Amino acid sequence: MSPASDLVLVDVREHVQTITLHREEKRNALNDEVAGLLADALRRGQSDPDVRVLVLTGAGDKAFCAGGDLAANASDSPFEVDPANPENPIIQLFKTFEQTTKPTVARVNGHALAGGMGLMCACDIAIAADHATFGVPESGIGLFPMMILPYMLRAMPRRRLLEWCITGERWSAEQALEAELLNRVVHKDKLDEAVDALVGTIARRSPSAIRLGKMGFHALEDMTLAQAFEYAQLALPNMARTGDAIEGFRAFREKREPAFRGD
Numbered sequence: 001m002s003p004a005s006d007l008v009l010v011d012v013r014e015h016v017q018t019i020t021l022h023r024e025e026k027r028n029a030l031n032d033e034v035a036g037l038l039a040d041a042l043r044r045g046q047s048d049p050d051v052r053v054l055v056l057t058g059a060g061d062k063a064f065c066a067g068g069d070l071a072a073n074a075s076d077s078p079f080e081v082d083p084a085n086p087e088n089p090i091i092q093l094f095k096t097f098e099q100t101t102k103p104t105v106a107r108v109n110g111h112a113l114a115g116g117m118g119l120m121c122a123c124d125i126a127i128a129a130d131h132a133t134f135g136v137p138e139s140g141i142g143l144f145p146m147m148i149l150p151y152m153l154r155a156m157p158r159r160r161l162l163e164w165c166i167t168g169e170r171w172s173a174e175q176a177l178e179a180e181l182l183n184r185v186v187h188k189d190k191l192d193e194a195v196d197a198l199v200g201t202i203a204r205r206s207p208s209a210i211r212l213g214k215m216g217f218h219a220l221e222d223m224t225l226a227q228a229f230e231y232a233q234l235a236l237p238n239m240a241r242t243g244d245a246i247e248g249f250r251a252f253r254e255k256r257e258p259a260f261r262g263d
Contacts, residue, residue: 008037009059010044015052015203017045018107020059027066028058030115034069035089038119039096046100049262052207053199054100056123057107058116061188064106064132067114070141090115090147097122098218101211103202107195108132108182113170117181118148121155124214126181127195128173129188134181135170154221155181206244207262213239 009020019041021028038056045054058064068090097104106112106120108128113135120126136145136152145152145165152161160179164171173185186194202210216235220228239245243263251258 005037007034008041010041012045012048012051015050016055016199017041017048017051017053018055018057019045020057021065022059024058024060024062026069027063027111028060028116029066029069030090030119031069032089035093039089039093042093042096042100042104046102052102052203052210052262054102054104055107055195055199056104056119057109061109061129061131063110063116064108064112064128065116065119066111067116088147090118094118094122094147094151101214102207103210103214105195105199105202107191108173109188109191114138114145115148118145118151121148121151121181125183125198127191127198128176128182128185129191130173130185131188132173132176133170134173134176135168136165137168137170139166139168204257204260206242206248206258206260208242208244208260209239209248211262212242 007022009018009022011018011020019038021030021034021038023029023034042054045051103125104123106123106126106128108120108126110129110131111133112120112128113133114137117134117136136148138145149165156164156179164179171179173182176182177185184194212235216231219231223231244258244260247260248258
């Protein structure tokens with residue numbers, strides 16, 4: 001584990017960087033410092049050539065992340081904004097997620113609420129323990145989940161999302177799976193097994209294909225259909241010239257497992 005901070009722990013082994021929110025007594029809640037540490041951890045994983053997958057989780061088995069630390073003082077509340085510098089640390093964190101071209105997996109070990117839902121939606125893939133619950137309760141304290149809406153609008157059907165935001169109710173893991181917020185739900189005793197199997201599969205795939213594919217995926221989301229066709233017909237031939245693609249073709253012909261290097 002990284003000794004840099006006891007609020008966010010970083011562990012790297014076998015091409016996987018695990019980032020752990022380490023505030024179990026605060027239900028792994030966010031504040032400015034934690035958001036900055038998470039962004040630093042993402043950048044560290046992005047720049048480490050040995051890392052192929054990033055996993056985000058919370059300490060303990062009760063909460064993945066309960067959202068913003070409402071007990072925080074004004075200087076580090078995630079809801080405070082400097083009028084002269086309005087970019088919120090949570091938004092800066094989300095922008096770091098967007099700049100991360102390596103696959104990110106949310107290991108949802110417990111409740112994911114408010115900003116915790118945003119963190120989960122920021123990840124590419126989410127696996128949750130079956131005891132976890134989900135919700136955006138901000139309407140109950142006079143707020144609306146504005147900062148996580150950009151991600152949630154891309155992850156959930158519109159009417160379901162509006163119901164969640166307006167009512168502020170809490171939902172089960174199975175309901176979150178039905179709402180397309182999760183890729184799968186497993187018994188809490190099988191969570192590590194499921195995450196390990198997934199990240200092991202990802203780590204064996206081509207890092208360059210995933211990197212270029214994520215970049216393309218994000219670009220295509222905001223294009224018209226005509227623009228997307230033009231992008232796609234240029235992107236794939238470029239991908240085919242990478243070292244990983246050449247190795248992949250060669251391994252296929254030789255009927256062996258490819259040895260991808262990410263070039």
